[in-house]
Amino acid sequence: MTAQILFAALAAVLVVSSLLVILHRNPVTSALFLVSAFCSLAGIYLTLHAEFLGMVQVIVYAGAIMVLFLFVIMYLNLQHDLETGVQTAVRRGIGWIAGAVLLAEAGLLVSKRWAVGPIAPPEAVATPGNTQAIGIALYTRYLFPFEITSMVLLVAMVGAIVIARSRRERGDEATVRRVRLSALPDSDPRVRTAALAEPSAHPEGTLAKGDRETYEISTSLGGAVTPPGEESSR
Amino acid sequence: MKDLLQNPDFQLVFWSFVKIFVILNGLLGVVSYMILAERKVAGRMQGRPGPNRVGPAGTLQPIADVIKLFFKEEFIPAAANKVIFNIAPALAVIPALVSFSIVPIGPNFTVTDLNVGLLLFLAMSSIGVYAVTLGGWSSNNKYALLGGLRSSAQMISYELAMGLSTIGVLMLTGSLSMVEIVKAQQNLPFILFQPLAFVIFMITALAETNRAPFDLPEAEAELVAGFHTEYSSMKFGLFFLGEFTNVITICSIATTLFLGGWNGPWLPDSLKFIWFFAKLAVLVFFFMWVRWTFPRLRYDQLMNLGWKILLPLSLANVLVTGLAMYWLQNR
Numbered sequence: 282m283t284a285q286i287l288f289a290a291l292a293a294v295l296v297v298s299s300l301l302v303i304l305h306r307n308p309v310t311s312a313l314f315l316v317s318a319f320c321s322l323a324g325i326y327l328t329l330h331a332e333f334l335g336m337v338q339v340i341v342y343a344g345a346i347m348v349l350f351l352f353v354i355m356y357l358n359l360q361h362d363l364e365t366g367v368q369t370a371v372r373r374g375i376g377w378i379a380g381a382v383l384l385a386e387a388g389l390l391v392s393k394r395w396a397v398g399p400i401a402p403p404e405a406v407a408t409p410g411n412t413q414a415i416g417i418a419l420y421t422r423y424l425f426p427f428e429i430t431s432m433v434l435l436v437a438m439v440g441a442i443v444i445a446r447s448r449r450e451r452g453d454e455a456t457v458r459r460v461r462l463s464a465l466p467d468s469d470p471r472v473r474t475a476a477l478a479e480p481s482a483h484p485e486g487t488l489a490k491g492d493r494e495t496y497e498i499s500t501s502l503g504g505a506v507t508p509p510g511e512e513s514s515r
Numbered sequence: 516m517k518d519l520l521q522n523p524d525f526q527l528v529f530w531s532f533v534k535i536f537v538i539l540n541g542l543l544g545v546v547s548y549m550i551l552a553e554r555k556v557a558g559r560m561q562g563r564p565g566p567n568r569v570g571p572a573g574t575l576q577p578i579a580d581v582i583k584l585f586f587k588e589e590f591i592p593a594a595a596n597k598v599i600f601n602i603a604p605a606l607a608v609i610p611a612l613v614s615f616s617i618v619p620i621g622p623n624f625t626v627t628d629l630n631v632g633l634l635l636f637l638a639m640s641s642i643g644v645y646a647v648t649l650g651g652w653s654s655n656n657k658y659a660l661l662g663g664l665r666s667s668a669q670m671i672s673y674e675l676a677m678g679l680s681t682i683g684v685l686m687l688t689g690s691l692s693m694v695e696i697v698k699a700q701q702n703l704p705f706i707l708f709q710p711l712a713f714v715i716f717m718i719t720a721l722a723e724t725n726r727a728p729f730d731l732p733e734a735e736a737e738l739v740a741g742f743h744t745e746y747s748s749m750k751f752g753l754f755f756l757g758e759f760t761n762v763i764t765i766c767s768i769a770t771t772l773f774l775g776g777w778n779g780p781w782l783p784d785s786l787k788f789i790w791f792f793a794k795l796a797v798l799v800f801f802f803m804w805v806r807w808t809f810p811r812l813r814y815d816q817l818m819n820l821g822w823k824i825l826l827p828l829s830l831a832n833v834l835v836t837g838l839a840m841y842w843l844q845n846r
Contacts, residue, residue: 344641
């Protein structure tokens with residue numbers, strides 16, 4: 282009896298907050314309703330005696346992923362949406378198509394009675410609970426898929442870092458030029474022009490990386506030093 | 516009536532409520548006096564007496580503070596998102612109180628012995644990020660927003676190292692239940708086997724509770740008061756309460772995981788809770804000591820410490836623990 286009441290309450294919260302995720306106008310509020318949906322889903326896991334899954338649901342989805350989502354949403358300035366009418370139309374069209382496909386899928390599943398599982402919740406697993414059961418399943422029977430998944434995640438992470446790093450390094454070059462300009466004394470026009478020039482405009486390409494670093498250090502110390510690569514190129 | 520009283524379900528619920536009532540009120544009382552203790556410790560460290568005017572030696576100061584907080588004018592910025600602005604302070608207190616429910620205070624005194632207790636604590640500490648983030652965002656103030664964003668980045672980074680540092684204890688016990696973890700430390704506390712994990716846990720605990728030297732979200736020199744710049748009256752009080760409750764909760768988790776919880780010599784079982792509170796007090800004092808001793812870290816230093824030092828160290832700790840256990844079992 283208690284289980285049914287709990288399930289009904291949690292499911293109601295889950296459905297309502299899931300609906301509000303897509304219906305609410307304010308994106309931050311939408312994200313918060315998604316958090317509440319995740320938490321009620323975790324509650325449903327708990328009523329099914331899947332304590333480990335429920336807690337991990339809260340830690341990973343509600344605690345980590347949604348915080349990052351919020352982080353991104355807060356950086357956006359959504360009051361000034363610069364989207365044109367065409368973009369909105371395209372987005373809406375894709376939305377309608379995706380919705381129709383999902384609806385058709387759901388209809389198919391329900392009509393074939395494929396998605397219907399056992400209605401009664403499973404019996405409580407005796408201590409030490411299902412944490413151990415999940416661990417054994419993951420590290421014996423499903424070891425290969427588990428490792429493949431972690432591999433895929435690792436590759437994605439490395440890819441993200443590579444993309445972000447290459448961008449930052451390009452950004453760094455612009456900063457370096459600016460720093461050089463501000464650090465250089467006005468009395469030495471020769472060095473000033475050299476610093477102003479695009480690194481790629483040098484006949485021999487840019488300065489070697491190590492050279493540039495020494496140069497930066499010496500300029501930041503206050504000395505008007507000609508960069509080591511500069512002498513040879515002239 | 517008699518049937519109801521004999522019903523085990525009813526008894527369970529009744530005793531749980533009694534325990535929750537005791538812990539809730541005890542905790543709130545302790546928090547208010549902890550603020551006084553913090554001010555006294557700060558005064559001592561800076562060579563001044565600290566609050567000593569209200570009551571004998573300042574012992575009534577917390578009451579005066581709370582009354583002042585309640586009677587202050589409540590101010591909500593006009594451009595704030597009012598609903599979220601009101602929810603955020605509550606979110607600061609609730610997770611800290613919830614995670615206290617799994618702490619075994621004495622041999623027979625826990626609100627609930629969850630078989631995933633440790634995970635509940637980690638889940639609640641990850642929910643705690645929302646209070647600061649949302650409080651900062653909904654105030655519609657740039658300082659508050661920056662404070663909120665900083666704190667979410669900081670807490671997410673340090674959560675990982677914190678979770679990993681507890682895994683060593685988990686491996687030694689083979690259970691996520693806090694009661695089991697305390698029982699496993701009957702002879703020797705885990706700090707002897709997991710000294711590195713304890714150090715990492717305490718550092719990340721400082722970062723998770725946003726206390727100095729990790730109090731970047733409210734670095735007053737750069738961000739005014741950080742995420743609670745726009746909060747006043749009891750809503751500010753709730754953030755304050757949340758911070759101090761968090762300190763107590765996280766210190767009791769550290770006591771349970773590494774210092775052996777209520778285990779200790781000499782005392783009978785019914786008085787073992789004194790050991791728990793003694794260890795807790797030492798850790799709380801350590802938090803205050805650190806706060807008034809170290810300068811604040813710079814933001815990039817903070818991130819480097821979290822990701823490049825603490826995270827690899829806690830991973831290495833898991834590895835070494837695993838190898839040592841394997842070696843000892845197969846010797």
